[in-house]
Amino acid sequence: MADIRLNEVTKDYGHERGVFNLDFEIKKGEIFGFVGPNGAGKTTTIRQIMGFIKPSAGSIEIRGLDAYSDATETKNYIGYIPGEIAFPDLSTGHAFISSQAEFWKLKDLSFADELVKILQIDLSANPRKMSKGMKQKTAVIAALMNDSEILILDEPTTGLDPLMRKHFLDILEREKAKGKTIFISSNIFQELEELCDRVALIKDGRIIDIAVMEDIRNPKKREYKIEFLEKDDFESFRKLPYEFIRIKDDQNQVIIKIDVNNTGKLIRDLSEHRIKFISENKYSLEKYFKEKFDQFEEGAEDD
Amino acid sequence: MVHQKPFEIAFIFFGFYGKSKQLFVYYVHAEERGGHMGIIEVENLTKDYGFKRGVFGISFKIKKGEAYGFLGPNGAGKTTAIRHLIGFSKPDSGKARIFGLDSFKHYSEILDRVGYIPGEISLPQGITGYEFIDMMKKMRKVRDDSRVEKLIELFELDPSGDTKRMSFGNKRKLAIVVALMHDPEILILDEPTSGLDPVMQEAFMQLLKKERRRGKTILLSTHIFSEVETLCDRVSIIKNGYIVDEFPMSKLKYAEDKLYKITFGSSGEANELRARLEDNSIWICERQEGDTLYIQVNDRNINEFLSILKDYNVRLFSHEKLTLEEYFMQYYLDDVEFKGVSHG
Numbered sequence A: 001m002a003d004i005r006l007n008e009v010t011k012d013y014g015h016e017r018g019v020f021n022l023d024f025e026i027k028k029g030e031i032f033g034f035v036g037p038n039g040a041g042k043t044t045t046i047r048q049i050m051g052f053i054k055p056s057a058g059s060i061e062i063r064g065l066d067a068y069s070d071a072t073e074t075k076n077y078i079g080y081i082p083g084e085i086a087f088p089d090l091s092t093g094h095a096f097i098s099s100q101a102e103f104w105k106l107k108d109l110s111f112a113d114e115l116v117k118i119l120q121i122d123l124s125a126n127p128r129k130m131s132k133g134m135k136q137k138t139a140v141i142a143a144l145m146n147d148s149e150i151l152i153l154d155e156p157t158t159g160l161d162p163l164m165r166k167h168f169l170d171i172l173e174r175e176k177a178k179g180k181t182i183f184i185s186s187n188i189f190q191e192l193e194e195l196c197d198r199v200a201l202i203k204d205g206r207i208i209d210i211a212v213m214e215d216i217r218n219p220k221k222r223e224y225k226i227e228f229l230e231k232d233d234f235e236s237f238r239k240l241p242y243e244f245i246r247i248k249d250d251q252n253q254v255i256i257k258i259d260v261n262n263t264g265k266l267i268r269d270l271s272e273h274r275i276k277f278i279s280e281n282k283y284s285l286e287k288y289f290k291e292k293f294d295q296f297e298e299g300a301e302d303d
Numbered sequence B: 001m002v003h004q005k006p007f008e009i010a011f012i013f014f015g016f017y018g019k020s021k022q023l024f025v026y027y028v029h030a031e032e033r034g035g036h037m038g039i040i041e042v043e044n045l046t047k048d049y050g051f052k053r054g055v056f057g058i059s060f061k062i063k064k065g066e067a068y069g070f071l072g073p074n075g076a077g078k079t080t081a082i083r084h085l086i087g088f089s090k091p092d093s094g095k096a097r098i099f100g101l102d103s104f105k106h107y108s109e110i111l112d113r114v115g116y117i118p119g120e121i122s123l124p125q126g127i128t129g130y131e132f133i134d135m136m137k138k139m140r141k142v143r144d145d146s147r148v149e150k151l152i153e154l155f156e157l158d159p160s161g162d163t164k165r166m167s168f169g170n171k172r173k174l175a176i177v178v179a180l181m182h183d184p185e186i187l188i189l190d191e192p193t194s195g196l197d198p199v200m201q202e203a204f205m206q207l208l209k210k211e212r213r214r215g216k217t218i219l220l221s222t223h224i225f226s227e228v229e230t231l232c233d234r235v236s237i238i239k240n241g242y243i244v245d246e247f248p249m250s251k252l253k254y255a256e257d258k259l260y261k262i263t264f265g266s267s268g269e270a271n272e273l274r275a276r277l278e279d280n281s282i283w284i285c286e287r288q289e290g291d292t293l294y295i296q297v298n299d300r301n302i303n304e305f306l307s308i309l310k311d312y313n314v315r316l317f318s319h320e321k322l323t324l325e326e327y328f329m330q331y332y333l334d335d336v337e338f339k340g341v342s343h344g
Helices: A042-049 A093-104 A110-119 A132-144 A162-177 A189-195 A213-217 A231-238 A260-271 A285-302 B078-086 B107-113 B129-139 B146-154 B168-180 B198-213 B225-231 B267-277 B299-309 B324-332
Strands: A004-014 A017-026 A031-035 A057-062 A078-081 A150-154 A181-186 A198-203 A206-212 A221-228 A243-248 A253-259 A275-281 B013-017 B020-024 B040-050 B053-062 B067-071 B093-098 B114-117 B186-190 B217-221 B234-239 B242-248 B257-264 B283-289 B292-298 B314-319
Touching (some): A004 A042, A017 A042, A017 A057, A031 A042, A031 A189, A110 A162, A132 A150, A162 A181, A162 A189, A189 A213, A189 A285, A198 A285, A206 A213, A206 A285, A213 A285, A221 A231, A221 A260, A231 A253, A260 B314, A275 B299, A275 B314, B040 B078, B053 B078, B053 B093, B067 B078, B067 B225, B078 B093, B078 B186, B078 B217, B129 B168, B146 B168, B168 B186, B168 B198, B186 B198, B198 B217, B198 B225, B225 B324, B234 B324, B257 B267, B257 B299, B267 B283, B267 B292, B267 B299, B292 B299
Parallel strands (some): A031 A198, A078 A150, A150 A181, B067 B217, B067 B234, B114 B186, B186 B217
Antiparallel strands (some): A004 A017, A004 A057, A198 A206, A221 A275, A243 A253, B013 B020, B040 B053, B040 B093, B234 B242, B257 B292, B257 B314, B283 B292
């Protein structure tokens, strides 16, 4: 059974705002990324999963429970970082963490302690007066300290500097290893690329594509940039039956695309030419989505 | 106030170069004691806020037309350095100069020719975005509205609302429009895209690339490595108020030492090649994962390497480029101990 299942979910705010016909599931132990521009519907989707708002049509199941009508019960499984963090009026971060621990009926705070150390946060400050990064870190601790099995994270790295982002992503890697199910939205492709099993691209309330990260990390086709030492080598290689993406005559340089099954052949062909260097133009989630995005836009124009 | 001329000829020097007689004229700024001049210069700048906060004797120069990246975590000193360049803070010691002018003394002249986007945006309250833009237009003596209008359109900014009620993203867009509207020669940008969504971030980066092509000088402080990778010519890494590294981006983009990840038909083949390579000192076999070897080869040895590799059944051949993020993280491996929840 899927941990999270969206059945043709629509939330229509009118004027084309909202989300439309979202239909996908997230398996137990899966890390599912959610990316798209502001206003595309990421937070609307997340708020429905959290049971804060009711879908106009369709339904969401969390471990077989209805996300909206069983919202109190689903919270037992879910750790949540909201996109906009608002803290209650408490004097210190400590007081906030303690109130959260009470809410979870959590006695053992050792995991929370560990998180405080990793994220290097000073909890003696008033949470409402904290900087954006500090607020974000406090919210991270509150969401993770209960060791919940499902984590719903709405742009959790916003406001974190690169170092803290790295620490936070390391924490998520560890949670992943523990078998947690994680739903994470982000504006940053790179951080989803390393962490996620699948990533959905949402635009104007609709899922444009769901990328399987394994296919992007290990694509069937690879692009290489090769520069040759001499014109002769360059000219001779050009005559071979490769798919040339770009040829730079003045630099004796080519970019070719090959099927990975032909890797051995490429190495043998290259060993008969003198080259200056070979480097790879890596495929990325960003490139993948750019292609999908352009296809989507073209499709929209054709309508 | 009457200011000194920005450039004065300090000395003229005649010399010979090669076989032809040539006249060399070195224009050296009066305040400069020789050396190569940057349009932005920070020299031994120290500002000590106590508690190890601030910047301590940092120096860097940015040439005209160059895009320079500033990387470091929060609190490393990026904003402190920038505030000194803009002339908002007075150094404890050392110098910050733009166009050869002392930043603190000449800040109003400098701001007329510099586009500055602050890290934390605070706008005057009780006015609309339009009123703020008009105010800044007067201050920057902008007479032509076409650039302002283009920027508003590009960033899909609606400046009609009260600045107080604007969203974080809208405030950011307003700051961008106001910073760029007088077409300044230099752009000093302190985390300019924070709060913008990816589409707007992309639009902003495209704009910066265009500005750079137009010959603008750019100082970009950011947390987003890809922005530095696409835009910057040189980068510095700041840690605890010190510049710990400064390097051209080409060092990473076109590194001659390349790490290849090569997967063979079997782990037996990988073992065999590994044993064979160990006799050699011109490549380094970094590690093995079953049928996969990670081998570092310098470009000058690549042909010799390929002639060995061709006799093996190579299934995958990847080039593992060191990313700016990985490079950056090498400087930040040590951790500070902080108190936990229950000891607080």
